[in-house]
Amino acid sequence: MISKFQIASKNLLRKKARTVLTLVGIILSSWVLVSLLGFNRGYEKALNRDIDNMGYQVMVMAKGCPYEAATMMLQGGAGLRYIEENVAKSIETRPEVDKVTPILMQAYFDPNKGDGGGIAGYFGVDLATFPAMKPFLRFHKGGWFKEPEAAEAVMGYEAAELEQRDVGDLILVPEKNVQLKVVGILERTGTQDDGTIFVPLKTLQKISGLDKITTIGIKVKKDADITGLENALYQLPDMQVVSFSQVKQTIMKLIATARVMVLSIAVIALLIAMVGVVNTVLMSVLERKHEIGILKTMGAMPGDIFRLVWTETLILCASGGVLGIGLALGFARLSDLLVRRALPYAPGGELVAIDLRLSATTLLTIVVVGLVSGMYPAWKAGRIRPLDSIRSEA
């Protein structure tokens, strides 16, 4: 006995080259589609994770042109604006606020770093509040500083690896020539913390000759009104407020246009592949006109012929979809790398996140679109009359 499915699959083997080429089209478009959908998911997840890992949701800093500040930072030297430490205390009293941590960022020029010198950056953090804000920070070796004014440093994993520092080694703050002892090296986090050197706040203030801070990290209570808090913080004189959820929204908006465009391209690629499918199946129907006519003489109803041809479309789309998604999964790391290179800002972690559910949804989409496209050739095949095909041969 032979089933309709077997007849359909054997029909596809008649013109192997044509079938393979059509399959390649579907494979490529499925690969692109699922990778892009995976990117859509992965990017947002990775961004959320990066923001969660910061420990605080809102940052307050002194008002000033941030572009100028950033440029001056990159070229070394002063340029930062400062805030008084007591501002942190006053923010802490607000009902929406869970915790605050004062931070001082400082940069010094190191003539022996890089080509022509470079800047070395330090984060002065409050021992009492900063570690509590980042409970997920794990240590590869050692731990946090013991005293709030200790001449000690905690290094991010990559910062330590770069300078070949171990716990117990010394580092030197350039310009100020202050020696600090490394007491802790963090585990890799996949965030900016990996390249950061943390110093006790008071120590850095002493080194810089300042009693001020640059930033206040604010952890908001669960279910608190972040917008309300931000509005209140805006009222503080000479302050600017950075909300990471807003940053996230900004970043998402920045890439939203790109995402829509790229997704459109993927959809167009899919539609073009489907046109290929329709063309292949239609050509095959026209080539088999006589055979289809004969099938009708054997007892095949128009519905049987419709289902037979539709099954061919289904086999093409399902196999192409499965192979394309399989390739996307196999090359997910490569796609991740390519996307990371192309983006101006890429959060850490997996950027192209393809899971079983996404794969299944994509496969279903491809199959449904394929079946809809395949309706015309199948309908045309069902309408062939035995006599038309026999007569056209005579």
Add this chain to the structure above:
Amino acid sequence: MNPQRGLPSRHLLLLLPLAFVAAPLPAAVSCELNNPAADVPRLFPESTSYKTLYFSFASRGGDPVFKRVVSRLAGVPALYAPLDVPYTLYEIYKGKEKIGYIHGVNQKGQFGVLEVFVSLDLEGRIKAFYLQRVAGSWGNKFTARKFGTQFVGMTLKDFATFDFIAGKGTGRLAAVINPAPEALTDFLGVLRALNKNLILMDEFFYSAEKKP
């Protein structure tokens, strides 16, 4: 006063911490020239082009070679750590003819990493010395020309008569003047780095080329 809600500025503020660490961040574990296009002609004036190669113990002989190198380092690998890392080699060409190499190694210094480069001719003779990275107020004493030229013309043979653990010896290497007596750790670090550099080059390239 209207609150600042400039979106790009927020974005930039978030990236501000990145500015501290993202700007020149060399390769995490291998020692590479910061600017090969400028560094190669300076370190090898006769060169017209160069090729960059990557190698490691895994790609060039594995464990037997590693053990041999450790024994050549007087069996004290900790002094020279890290050893089992990727290495970058620059092959120097004049036209189509290979004329030498530039190779750098990382070595632990007192306050940070020492990145020690040498340019070598095809006989393994030092033609130039380049200290790309050193931390400490004495840095410029070691990066000065006066210090580096002491090594020009030396080969691995000159390093055979020096005890790198004790920091003493005879011959040309022992005659090298330490420009910063207060920075003994870094001075010895530079010598050890050169020793490691030349032994690795000998083991991976010069000996291999001599083999029939």
Add this chain to the structure above:
Amino acid sequence: MSAANGIALEARDLTRIYGRGSEEVRALDGVSLQIRKGEFVSFMGPSGSGKTTLVNLLGCLENPTSGELDLAGRRIFGTGDVLGERDLTRIRRELFGYIFQNFYLIPTLTVRENVALPLAFYRKPGVEGEVESLLGLLGMEHRMNHLPGQISGGEMQRVAIARALVNRPEILLADEPTGNLDTTRTGEIGEILQQLNRSTGLTILMVTHNPDLGRLGGRHIEMRDGRACEA
């Protein structure tokens, strides 16, 4: 459906006109005949005589323009309704098997699969084992797993015959079954048809140009200009 009074089919005034107005062609002009169960009838005549058109109508491959057709005592054409493709298919699969000049075997299916093909769409009760038995009867059991491209023209027509008979039809329609075969193979196929007719009582309606083949059947109907006369 079984033949009533031994009459397999009866046609009255069957007419088939193609085209319209000045372009009209009367392919068949009021043909009436009766065929009994177990008869082997050859339809002969020059090209354009209407023999194929007649056999197509008798085989329910299309509707006539006018006239009546009874099959096994049941009125098929002439009820006043034009039968749709689904209705014609239902009738065909119950009563008829067809073979043609071009064998129309599926090239990617084996001999066995080709013979079993009709069963994928419709299966009469009791036809289990019919595939193997027909292949044996037609001398093709040793080629069961070959593809059509690996067998000769004569063998392909045997396979086509087996396929046409797998659902135990009452009537076999053969339209120029040896048109693509040489003299030797023509003779073989002719013998097979004769054998089937004699041993199983299969009613055969055959269109042919070949006079030798035409003589095999017990009855000849000569067609000329859309009209029939018994030879």
